[in-house]
Amino acid sequence: MPVGSQSSGSGNSGIMDSTDRPEIEIRGLHKSFGDNHVLRGIDLDIARGEVVCVIGPSGSGKSTLLRCVNLLEEPTAGQVFVGGTEVTDLDVDIDAVRRRIGMVFQQFNLFPHISVTENLTLPQRRVLRRNKAKAGEVARRNLERVGLSDKADAFPSQLSGGQQQRVAIARALSMGPEVMLFDEPTSALDPELVGDVLAVMRQLAAEGMTMMVVTHEMSFAREVADRVVFMDDGVIVEEGPAERVVGDPQHERTRNFLMRILDPAAAEQPGETGSEGPAKEL
């Protein structure tokens, strides 16, 4: 049984005044799966309206970090606050907190047995207790927002991956979240479909949504993110303005990662010739 939180402060930390606090605060976060220590002490603040992209090699713990924010994974130690509420507090109503946090998955996870519109209205009606008319109105507005008004009556299986992902974003937005989490939203898409999804996310960022995005899309990170966080091996190696982290990384590990992801062909060469590349620190 993992310990829910190691609250060092007093018990009333969850009801602190939230006006000048970051939207997301992560403090000393650890997560282990058995012997596998995936997150080894993460501290991260995300301000209201800020867009933060989390990058890093697979297995670096970036998805786990994201999933700890809405407690899809329960941290082994540490604290997470969203909008001033301590998510990791065992006494907090996690369902109520999750309503304020939209989440978009790599695999879309639309409900396949109901139509697009019902995908958007069912959570509103069951969770927020909105009536049919209100839920339908919100659904229409959000489908329009992602440019899929004409797919309202389609079923998820009739849509392309990119369309499904945009519906998934609209579904999350229909709950009126204060924060949006994106877990590699374009990784499962055919390359030609990535653009539409990124366009929706770009627009969302422009509207001032607080966003935490785990992604491999460096151009998106560079263009949209206020800040980029590079993770490796369960720790934050480097963070800062997108231009600096992606354009002029300070750490060797960041440089290696970016080299591999931006130009896979070039990155393979030093490995093959053995000596040409910069010395590996690992």
Next chain:
Amino acid sequence: MTSRLTRRQRRRVSQGIQYAVFVAALVVVGLLADWDRLQNQFAQKDLASELFPAIITTALRNTVVYTVSGFVFGLVLGLVIALMRLSSVAPYRWVAGVYIEIFRGLPALLIFIFVGVAVPLAFPGTEIPGGTYGKVALGLGLVAAAYMAETIRAGIQAVPKGQMEAARSLGFSHARAMVSVIIPQAFRIVIPPLTNELVLLFKDSSLVLFLGVTLEERELTKFGRDLASQTANSTPILVAGLCYLLVTVPLSFVVRRLEARADRAR
């Protein structure tokens, strides 16, 4: 010599032999069977027509009623047991596991006798609500629930994990996500095996034979047997059998269609 035959020729010879054996068997059966006697015993037209309409309006109707009530009871109980089997509370899992092992391991007939004979003997005065119908629903349902529970559990586990995660991240509680998102999808997965279970129950409803029922409560098998002994002729049993097939064959066909569709969807 055979080695000189081409492959095509060899195939032709082999097929020819198989057809010849088949035709020979037909001829032998046709010549040896006592057709008059068979027709007299199993297919007397006037006797058969006397069975109608009672065999439909009473016997087949009762068979359907027993089956459906047993199925509904079994489905509800099976769903509960399936959810217990998946519970995070260990004692629930144990109880469900023990139930499934017991009721899958016993003959349905023994359970029927238990419901119809043992319980009334042990607790005189206790009445199972609904009389015979209640007893049959209980007997069939108890057995069916054990099989359906395993089917439904597998169905629930076949729903991708991301569905629960998506529902939870939208603010659904675990229970509400189960009801609104997971179980509706699980049921689509288990419709073919559940329909199969319906066919099995339809046949198992013949166990009512051992309960002792009134004339109006007779289902197909008991009806057929009673009339066979009354008339000293087997025709009623044959007709009763045809009535079963009238339902089970189309149902099996539907199951195959549903399974084929599910395979294609995958």
